[in-house]
Amino acid sequence: xxTNIRTENxxxxxxxDEERQPTxxxxxxxxxxxxxxxxxxxxxxxxGKSTLAKTFNAVLLPSGGTVYVDGMDTSSEELLLEIRRRxxxxxxxxxxxxxxxxxxxxxxxxxxxxxxxxxxIRRRVxxxxxxxxxxxxxxxxxxxxxxxxxxRIAIAGVLAMxxxxxxxxxATAMLDPIGRREVLNVIEGLHREKxxxxxxxxxxxxxxxxxxRVIVMDHGKVAMDGTPKAVFSRAEELKALGLTVPDTVxxxxxxxxxxxxxxxxxxxxxxxxxxxxxxxx
Amino acid sequence: MEEIIKVENLTHTYGIGTPFERSxxxxxxxxxxxxxxLxxxxxxxxGKSTLIQHLNGLLKPTSGRILLDGKDIWxxxxxxxDVRFRVGLVFxxxxxxxxxxxxxxxxAFGPMNMGLKGDELDRRIRDAARFAGLRDELLxxxxxxxxxxxxxRVAIAxxxxxEPEVLVLDEPSAGLDPRGxxxxxxxxRAYHRERGNTVVLVSHSMExxxxxxxxxxxxxxxxxxxxxxxxEVFSRGGELVKxxxxxxxxxxxxxxxxxxxxxxxPAVYTVEELRDALLARKKGxxx
Amino acid sequence: xxxxxxxxxxxxxxxxAHRLDPRTKLIAVVCYIVGIFNCHSAWAYGLMVLTLIxxxxxxxxxxxALLRGLRPVLFIIxxxxxxxxFYTPGEVLWTWWVLKITREGIRTAVAMMARITLLITGTFxxxxxxxxxxxxxxLESLLNPLKKLRxxxxxxxxxxxxxxxxxxTLIEETDKIMSAQKARGADFESGGLVxxxxxLIPLLVPLFVSAxxxxxxxxxxxxxxxxxxxxxxxxxxxLHFAARDxxxxxxxxxxxxxxxxxx
Numbered sequence: 130x131x132t133n134i135r136t137e138n139x140x141x142x143x144x145x146d147e148e149r150q151p152t153x154x155x156x157x158x159x160x161x162x163x164x165x166x167x168x169x170x171x172x173x174x175x176x177g178k179s180t181l182a183k184t185f186n187a188v189l190l191p192s193g194g195t196v197y198v199d200g201m202d203t204s205s206e207e208l209l210l211e212i213r214r215r216x217x218x219x220x221x222x223x224x225x226x227x228x229x230x231x232x233x234x235x236x237x238x239x240x241x242x243x244x245x246x247x248x249x250i251r252r253r254v255x256x257x258x259x260x261x262x263x264x265x266x267x268x269x270x271x272x273x274x275x276x277x278x279x280x281r282i283a284i285a286g287v288l289a290m291x292x293x294x295x296x297x298x299x300a301t302a303m304l305d306p307i308g309r310r311e312v313l314n315v316i317e318g319l320h321r322e323k324x325x326x327x328x329x330x331x332x333x334x335x336x337x338x339x340x341x342r343v344i345v346m347d348h349g350k351v352a353m354d355g356t357p358k359a360v361f362s363r364a365e366e367l368k369a370l371g372l373t374v375p376d377t378v379x380x381x382x383x384x385x386x387x388x389x390x391x392x393x394x395x396x397x398x399x400x401x402x403x404x405x406x407x408x409x410x
Numbered sequence: 411m412e413e414i415i416k417v418e419n420l421t422h423t424y425g426i427g428t429p430f431e432r433s434x435x436x437x438x439x440x441x442x443x444x445x446x447x448l449x450x451x452x453x454x455x456x457g458k459s460t461l462i463q464h465l466n467g468l469l470k471p472t473s474g475r476i477l478l479d480g481k482d483i484w485x486x487x488x489x490x491x492d493v494r495f496r497v498g499l500v501f502x503x504x505x506x507x508x509x510x511x512x513x514x515x516x517x518a519f520g521p522m523n524m525g526l527k528g529d530e531l532d533r534r535i536r537d538a539a540r541f542a543g544l545r546d547e548l549l550x551x552x553x554x555x556x557x558x559x560x561x562x563r564v565a566i567a568x569x570x571x572x573e574p575e576v577l578v579l580d581e582p583s584a585g586l587d588p589r590g591x592x593x594x595x596x597x598x599r600a601y602h603r604e605r606g607n608t609v610v611l612v613s614h615s616m617e618x619x620x621x622x623x624x625x626x627x628x629x630x631x632x633x634x635x636x637x638x639x640x641x642e643v644f645s646r647g648g649e650l651v652k653x654x655x656x657x658x659x660x661x662x663x664x665x666x667x668x669x670x671x672x673x674x675x676p677a678v679y680t681v682e683e684l685r686d687a688l689l690a691r692k693k694g695x696x697x
Numbered sequence: 698x699x700x701x702x703x704x705x706x707x708x709x710x711x712x713x714a715h716r717l718d719p720r721t722k723l724i725a726v727v728c729y730i731v732g733i734f735n736c737h738s739a740w741a742y743g744l745m746v747l748t749l750i751x752x753x754x755x756x757x758x759x760x761x762a763l764l765r766g767l768r769p770v771l772f773i774i775x776x777x778x779x780x781x782x783f784y785t786p787g788e789v790l791w792t793w794w795v796l797k798i799t800r801e802g803i804r805t806a807v808a809m810m811a812r813i814t815l816l817i818t819g820t821f822x823x824x825x826x827x828x829x830x831x832x833x834x835x836l837e838s839l840l841n842p843l844k845k846l847r848x849x850x851x852x853x854x855x856x857x858x859x860x861x862x863x864x865x866t867l868i869e870e871t872d873k874i875m876s877a878q879k880a881r882g883a884d885f886e887s888g889g890l891v892x893x894x895x896x897l898i899p900l901l902v903p904l905f906v907s908a909x910x911x912x913x914x915x916x917x918x919x920x921x922x923x924x925x926x927x928x929x930x931x932x933x934x935x936l937h938f939a940a941r942d943x944x945x946x947x948x949x950x951x952x953x954x955x956x957x958x959x960x
Binding site for chain 3: 508520
């Protein structure tokens with residue numbers, strides 16, 4: 130596997146103003162995101178996780194250190210469009226990232242900016258809408274859609290750039306459980322079938338279920354980094370960082386403390402039930 | 411138990427006479443009892459937002475009645491503002507309604523509209539800030555300079571300061587991180603216990619409702635699908651899943667265990683209860 | 698209440714009216730407006746009304762939806778009508794105190810009402826059947842020659858289309874903030890002028906703060922999708938005139954010229 134995004138000793142500070150002190154949001158982050166991986170970034174508000182995401186496609190430029198996208202330095206002006214094409218970003222508020230009044234025209238926005246020929250735009254728009262399951266809404270007005278549907282349109286808008294990687298910056302935070310599931314299903318499908326690299330920034334622990342790697346941020350630094358099972362088995366540390374573990378893990382830990390011989394790293398309901406039944410035999 | 415609010419056969423239809431005509435609430439009846447913490451759950455489009463805007467008279471029923479202490483709130487339409495002081499409503503993402511120069515002044519907006527001033531006003535603002543978990547030194551800051559979680563608390567304090575008999579909160583924890591969520595809900599629980607006031611908590615997180623509510627009403631398609639204690643409601647987990655609602659992960663584990671033949675009380679819904687049930691069975695099985 | 702405003706609202710569809718090139722519709726509306734202002738006789742107005750009805754039928758826009766657009770300007774229409782009714786000199790039919798109604802007054806009042814109504818419903822028909830993006834594309838294309846005079850045509854068109862996109866969002870937001878402040882006892886409906894203006898502060902401050910936040914986030918989202926001005930931009934829908942466009946243009950031109958010459 131090759132590297133898609135690489136940061137080297139990356140730091141970033143927000144400048145202060147009359148009301149606020151300058152704040153250090155990222156403090157010496159060095160990490161690599163492998164091509165085709167599904168990475169979940171967790172952390173409480175203010176841990177630096179969103180700032181990290183915004184440095185991946187040069188929305189923010191490092192105050193110190195470097196970010197490379199497929200070997201390209203994000204601070205080089207002439208590579209800006211190519212970097213942004215490769216790293217698609219989906220943000221939190223569905224209403225504030227839809228540009229157009231008709232679904233298909235919104236999805237077409239990025240390829241139009243990139244100067245893609247008309248016939249090719251049509252194809253990309255249709256493909257992208259199909260990939261997120263929104264073909265039936267091609268000619269709809271986006272403001273009448275549900276939150277989950279709007280976020281799927283935003284994902285389609287990014288897919289139309291044919292990106293290498295999709296970064297979702299708390300894209301599920303404002304959605305209800307149904308909308309959240311819709312978006313996660315789409316993302317998992319894209320990762321599985323189109324081999325897109327996914328970086329999912331969230332504070333919903335359950336969304337880490339299908340990731341192959343979890344990074345926990347705290348005070349602008351990487352606090353934990355590993356497989357979901359490895360990270361969630363460190364429940365005390367997570368709690369100290371203002372995070373929780375999924376109830377399945379919490380239950381298994383309680384059972385173990387009560388003397389039952391169970392593993393404490395089952396994440397899905399099925400795995401958890403398996404572990405319990407095994408121990409009950 | 412004594413009813414403080416009674417919703418009688420409420421129907422609300424939006425956009426009457428337009429192509430977008432749609433009934434968000436259909437012939438719904440529901441009671442809120444004095445002093446309880448009622449959890450309202452249902453997904454977007456279930457009618458919960460429409461329902462709660464009827465409780466304080468922001469929306470007028472298309473048909474049906476809302477009784478507050480046995481009196482129709484629309485009996486005297488001119489006095490509807492008094493109903494809003496008695497039934498305090500905190501909207502979703504309430505931080506977007508802040509407008510004053512300081513947090514203190516913003517919290518004062520509601521009580522000042524009630525005509526309060528002087529010591530009583532100051533007392534209410536400080537009490538409300540304490541209930542919402544705001545430190546004193548934050549009160550003199552501009553609300554726009556606060557963090558997202560602090561802004562939310564200012565907004566909630568702004569409604570608590572009116573000292574309503576019923577406090578209705580629409581998704582108060584939406585968008586907060588786990589610690590922020592837990593802290594906020596603990597503050598609401600403490601307010602409920604200390605004041606003994608009625609609280610209606612709207613959420614789409616079953617975990618949250620399971621942990622905090624005395625009683626739950628599940629809404630779907632503009633009607634009340636189920637009502638009862640958390641135990642009663644979650645013991646019907648299968649129906650909830652069928653209705654497209656999330657059940658707590660613990661309930662899902664218990665359901666999965668039952669499906670595979672392990673006898674577990676279907677009413678179990680917290681981690682601790684399921685642990686106890688499983689450990690008891692294990693012991694029993696070993697004997 | 699605020700949701701009733703349909704200004705600039707687009708109803709997606711696939712009728713002939715929807716499929717026409719936006720430039721055709723823009724020119725047709727201009728022809729129609731020129732026609733309206735050259736109408737004098739009843740038959741000419743009749744022809745204009747008929748044109749509107751036929752166009753609305755083709756676009757499958759109902760009378761209710763069309764007339765609902767008039768609600769916000771009802772006051773202006775009534776005001777102009779009253780002014781014309783009482784202040785046009787001519788053959789006096791009826792007097793009371795300083796008010797007098799003249800035959801000419803009635804004529805002008807009716808004509809003014811008809812003109813404004815047709816003007817507005819005609820323009821609404823355009824916005825009902827043309828998505829804001831098509832509309833701005835059309836305008837951009839029609840105004841393209843002005844680029845030579847260094848008029849920032851693309852930027853203006855982009856601004857307009859975003860403004861239109863955010864109208865429903867901001868209306869919804871206004872509704873929400875208003876409800877939230879009402880829940881805290883705010884009173885937007887009573888009191889004198891000064892009091893009412895003051896009552897708007899709790900509405901306007903959050904609305905502005907939110908609009909700026911949205912603008913900021915939208916700008917970031919646009920940049921993330923590689924927006925870098927109009928240079929080198931291609932289009933999903935390239936404008937091109939089809940046979941139907943020439944036919945419709947010819948009809949509307951004939952209408953305008955006919956009214957000017959014959960009436």
